[in-house]
Amino acid sequence: MKYLTASSCMVASGNPLAIDAARAILKQGGSAIDAAIAADVMMGVVEPMATSIGGDLLAMVVEPTGKALAYNGTGRAPIAFTDTLLNQFKNHQIPERHGLSITTPGVVMGWWDLHQRYGKMPWSNLFTSGIDIARDGFRIAAIAAREWKIFDSVLHYDPTSSALFRAGDPPKAGELFRNPDLARVLENIQQRGPQGFYQDFPARACAQASQRHGGVLHEDDFDNHQGNFCEPISQKFKDVTVYECPPNTHGVAVLQALGDMADLSFDEMDEPIVVLRSVQAMGRGMEHAKKIVADPAGNTVCTVVVDAHGLAVTLMSSVFKRFGSGISAEGCGFVLxxxxxxxxxPGHINSPAPGKRPFHTVVPAAATRDGQFFASFGVVGGAMQPQGQLQLLLKVVGAGHTIETAIKAPRWRLESADTLAIEDGMPGDVVAALRSAGYKAPTFGELGGRSDFGGAQWIMRLPDGSYAGASDPRKDGAVWGE
Structure with a gap:
C-alpha cells in the first residue's frame, strides 16, 4: 500500500521486503531506530544499485520530547590521498567512477552508533531478515529492474562487479536473485558488530578493490572511521520548524528556499506565480549550496519510521551514483x-584532502510543530532531494494538501540554472509560465535520458494524534502502520 493512516506506529520504505523487516522488529518491541536499521539492511540487499554497506548513511531523529538530532555517517577521503594524484585527470578532478572516487563506507558504523543510542532489540536481531533474503534470494522489483538495466554499463568496468551483478544480462522484474557473499558479510557484522566490517576481511577486500583501480584506500581508513551526532540546522516555515543535516550535505538549500517563500500565499498551490517563485527560490538555494559545499547529484534509499513511543527517524543510505563506483569488494557481494x-x-572549499568528507547529496529531514513531532521525510534522487522536499513542504505545510495529494502531484526538477525538467501532468499554464521565464527543457536527464523526479517517503502526525504515511508511487516502496 502506498498511502495509509494509523494510530500507533508506521513505516515507509522503498521496498515491501524492507517494510516486512521493519514491521517484524516493531512487533517484537523494537524501537523506530531498530526497525529503520533492519529495513536499511534489507534495502542494501534488494536495491544494490542504490545502496549497500559500501556506502554512507545519514539520519534525522526526532525524540519523543520533540528534540531533533542529526547523525552524519559519511565517510572520508583516504589518508594516503595527495594532490599529485589529480594530475592525471582533466581539470584535476576525480572522475565519476575510478578507484580514487571511493571514500570510506559509513553505513555499518552508522547503524551501530544509532543502535547504541536508541536501540532496544539485540543488535543481532536486526540482520536476520536481510541475511535470509540475501542467501535464499528475492524477486527483483519492477523499478529496480528498470534501473539495473539502464545502468548495466557501469558494471562492465570491474570484473568483480560484472560477475556479481550479471553485467550484460541484468535480472528482469520478478526474477530471483541471490547474493550469498553479501549474506556472509552481513553475518559477520551481525556476530561481531562494526568490527566485523571495519577490522576484518571486508575492509581488506574494499582496500584491495580500490587499489586495483588506481585508488589509495587502505585498511587503516576503515579502522579510523567514525560517524557523529550533531545539531541539525533549521528554518521556521509557516507554523512548523524544518530540520536538515548541516554541511557536508546540501540540506541548507531547502532551508534557504523555504525562507525565500515565507511571505507567499499558497491558496492556489498550482498558480503559475507560486510554482515559478518556488523554482527561482530553489535555484538560489542550490547555488548557495554550491558555493559553500559543492555540486549535487546521486542516488539513495530512504526509510522513515515512527514507533509507539513517539520516537521518529528518517534514515537514508546511498552509494551515490547508481552502482556507485562500479567497483565491488571481491567475495563480499556489494559495490563501493x-x-x-x-x-x-582545486581551490574550492570542497576540494579533496586526506581524511576530508566530500559534499553529500543525502538529506534526511524532519519537522516539528509547537515543539512536538510533525513529520519525518526524505526524497531520494540526488539533486532532486532538496527540490522534492521543497515541493512537498510547500504543498503540505503551505497549502494544507494531504500527503497523498502532494506526493501524486507532478514535479519539476532543475537540471541547471536555466534548464528545468517538468513531469507529465503539470498544468499547461504553469508549464507556459516556466518556459516563458526562460527555463528551457533538458535534452538529457539523470536516468537514462529521462529526468528523475525522485521518490519520497513521508510520515506525519495528524491533528488528532494519528499518523498519515506515504511511499512514492514513482518507486517500489510501501507503507505500513497500525
Missing amino acids: QNRGFGFAG
Whole structure:
C-alpha cells in the first residue's frame, strides 16, 4: 500500500521486503531506530544499485520530547590521498567512477552508533531478515529492474562487479536473485558488530578493490572511521520548524528556499506565480549550496519510521551514483560508493584532502510543530532531494494538501540554472509560465535520458494524534502502520 493512516506506529520504505523487516522488529518491541536499521539492511540487499554497506548513511531523529538530532555517517577521503594524484585527470578532478572516487563506507558504523543510542532489540536481531533474503534470494522489483538495466554499463568496468551483478544480462522484474557473499558479510557484522566490517576481511577486500583501480584506500581508513551526532540546522516555515543535516550535505538549500517563500500565499498551490517563485527560490538555494559545499547529484534509499513511543527517524543510505563506483569488494557481494566524485576541483572549499568528507547529496529531514513531532521525510534522487522536499513542504505545510495529494502531484526538477525538467501532468499554464521565464527543457536527464523526479517517503502526525504515511508511487516502496 502506498498511502495509509494509523494510530500507533508506521513505516515507509522503498521496498515491501524492507517494510516486512521493519514491521517484524516493531512487533517484537523494537524501537523506530531498530526497525529503520533492519529495513536499511534489507534495502542494501534488494536495491544494490542504490545502496549497500559500501556506502554512507545519514539520519534525522526526532525524540519523543520533540528534540531533533542529526547523525552524519559519511565517510572520508583516504589518508594516503595527495594532490599529485589529480594530475592525471582533466581539470584535476576525480572522475565519476575510478578507484580514487571511493571514500570510506559509513553505513555499518552508522547503524551501530544509532543502535547504541536508541536501540532496544539485540543488535543481532536486526540482520536476520536481510541475511535470509540475501542467501535464499528475492524477486527483483519492477523499478529496480528498470534501473539495473539502464545502468548495466557501469558494471562492465570491474570484473568483480560484472560477475556479481550479471553485467550484460541484468535480472528482469520478478526474477530471483541471490547474493550469498553479501549474506556472509552481513553475518559477520551481525556476530561481531562494526568490527566485523571495519577490522576484518571486508575492509581488506574494499582496500584491495580500490587499489586495483588506481585508488589509495587502505585498511587503516576503515579502522579510523567514525560517524557523529550533531545539531541539525533549521528554518521556521509557516507554523512548523524544518530540520536538515548541516554541511557536508546540501540540506541548507531547502532551508534557504523555504525562507525565500515565507511571505507567499499558497491558496492556489498550482498558480503559475507560486510554482515559478518556488523554482527561482530553489535555484538560489542550490547555488548557495554550491558555493559553500559543492555540486549535487546521486542516488539513495530512504526509510522513515515512527514507533509507539513517539520516537521518529528518517534514515537514508546511498552509494551515490547508481552502482556507485562500479567497483565491488571481491567475495563480499556489494559495490563501493563513489562519493569522491562529489569533491570539487582545486581551490574550492570542497576540494579533496586526506581524511576530508566530500559534499553529500543525502538529506534526511524532519519537522516539528509547537515543539512536538510533525513529520519525518526524505526524497531520494540526488539533486532532486532538496527540490522534492521543497515541493512537498510547500504543498503540505503551505497549502494544507494531504500527503497523498502532494506526493501524486507532478514535479519539476532543475537540471541547471536555466534548464528545468517538468513531469507529465503539470498544468499547461504553469508549464507556459516556466518556459516563458526562460527555463528551457533538458535534452538529457539523470536516468537514462529521462529526468528523475525522485521518490519520497513521508510520515506525519495528524491533528488528532494519528499518523498519515506515504511511499512514492514513482518507486517500489510501501507503507505500513497500525
